Amino acid sequence: MSLQTVNDLLKKHKLVEGMLNNQPMPRRKLITALVQKQHMAELRGLLARLSAIEIGQILHSLDLEDAGLVWQQVEESRQDDVLWELSDTLREELVGDREPHCGVGQMSAFELLEGRLAKVSITCRHDLYAIKPIWIDLLAPSKAQRLLIGQHYGLELPDPLDLTDLEASARFYVEDQHEIHIHSDFLLDREGKSRSVPVAFILRGDMLFSVRSEELPVFRLQRLRARTQPGFVSDCKDMLLDLYGAEAEYSADALENIYEQLEIVSKKVLSQDISDEEAADILTDIAEEEDLNGRIRRNMLDTQRAVSFLIRRKLLNTTQLEDAQQILRDIESLNSHTAFLFDKINFLMDATVGFININQNKVIKIFSVASVAMLPPTLIASIYGMNFENMPELQWMLGYPFALGLMTISVLLPFIFFKRKGWLR
CATH class of the missing domain: 3.30.460.20 (CorA soluble domain-like)
Incomplete structure (x- = not known):
């Protein structure tokens, strides 16, 4: 398909060029330049979309005159890659003794x-x-x-x-x-x-x-x-x-x-x-x-x-x-x-x-001891939170300080017990 497109562009280019030979000289130069610019721009755009292998195959399929025309439209940065896809004979006919660059390796x-x-x-x-x-x-x-x-x-x-x-x-x-x-x-x-x-x-x-x-x-x-x-x-x-x-x-x-x-x-x-x-x-x-x-x-x-x-x-x-x-x-x-x-x-x-x-067990151990130590004061707070009428300390002026002190003692006793058992270190 790409080869057919290139051939069509080359035929159009040659056809227009032949028709312009009958035009007066000043006008012929102007039109020739415009037509060539348009056709070659289309050809360059087509070649830019093709791989080096495809361009090499196209050049091998054309006669030497057309291959030279197509070669002139190949971007300079891609010429070395295309040259490696050509036979030694065609490469010499297109670029003479020029050796393609090998790359950065x-x-x-x-x-x-x-x-x-x-x-x-x-x-x-x-x-x-x-x-x-x-x-x-x-x-x-x-x-x-x-x-x-x-x-x-x-x-x-x-x-x-x-x-x-x-x-x-x-x-x-x-x-x-x-x-x-x-x-x-x-x-x-x-x-x-x-x-x-x-x-x-x-x-x-x-x-x-x-x-x-x-x-x-x-x-x-x-x-x-x-x-x-x-x-x-x-x-x-x-x-x-x-x-x-x-x-x-x-x-x-x-x-x-x-x-x-x-x-x-x-x-x-x-x-x-x-x-x-x-x-x-x-x-x-x-x-x-x-x-x-x-x-x-x-x-x-x-x-x-x-x-x-x-x-x-x-x-x-x-x-x-x-x-x-x-x-x-x-x-x-x-x-x-x-x-x-x-x-x-x-x-x-x-x-x-x-x-x-x-290290994680140490953290868990602290939380475990704390939770056990807080069980007695929680129980005491729950009892006094029931507000029974027959609990005289509820009417006592020192009733709340007494309850708080009782909860504090219930917290300290487990810690003292764990300490003597060696469970807290």
Whole structure:
């Protein structure tokens, strides 16, 4: 429907332009300008409502002259997105050697030079021709960037925002072209706010591709190690295993922080007196540590599955297999720590709730004693409120002071009794 509308506008434009060729020159220029302005305004409005994919399909369906006319009406801010939808031939015919801008994300390629990892920033397609990387890392890539890498290496890179929608059964699989796809969660514990960041890995031949939406401490650490330590990595599978190993180390550091925070909370909980406000703050701290501990346990189980998947696929050499087994042993030890921390968190939670119950019981105790103490004076007041004629103290001048004194004594006696029994403390 959109293609038909564009064709109709182009036909009208050509028809009017042909009719105006018979008009006198001064008048022809004026009318031509007005007609072109009207038709091109309609075309720009139509293109503004279409997606980049639809515009690309329309440009491929037109001849070169009409495609050039339509291309001129595409908003400049959208031209890069549309260029990624065009074939290389049509793109060169429309804009020549112009390379579409890749977007705001970061694309980095890593080569092995003398045993060290060397980083090469990728800004356009030409940067890929002169390198032989073992790892290409995409941080918050745009669709254009994913298409650039995917078209050059012949694979499809996923959108990092879609990784959280994957089911667990679709996180590890093998494509027909022997592409190993692994989707894992990596821990990000920053400023007391922890979360899991999904990362997509693709192993294809001698190259590792990673796609993620946020910068992660594990990735920074591995890049630093590989650049400064010769022989730290030898191929893409080494890189992937080292990332999982660094994730286990990072999780272990996060567990140590949980131990420290719970030690502080324990001192507060085991103090002699805790107010309700302090107890509320303690429960908040415990809940945060419990959330982080649970997140670490979940990520470790996810990493365990990923490493086991690599072992089952028989992709690793002898040295890498030993490294993978060591990672699995580290994860097992971390799982024991997370289980212990869960027990400790539950104990502190129960203890804090117990102190809150004690504080509430104290309040209830005061009301209970007060209600019991007020029963005798209530009874006395009820008796004297009946106004019997045969009660001589009602006519006595000191009758009311006597009744008030009697009620006061009836209040004091229960308090003295409870005090001697030790029920009031």
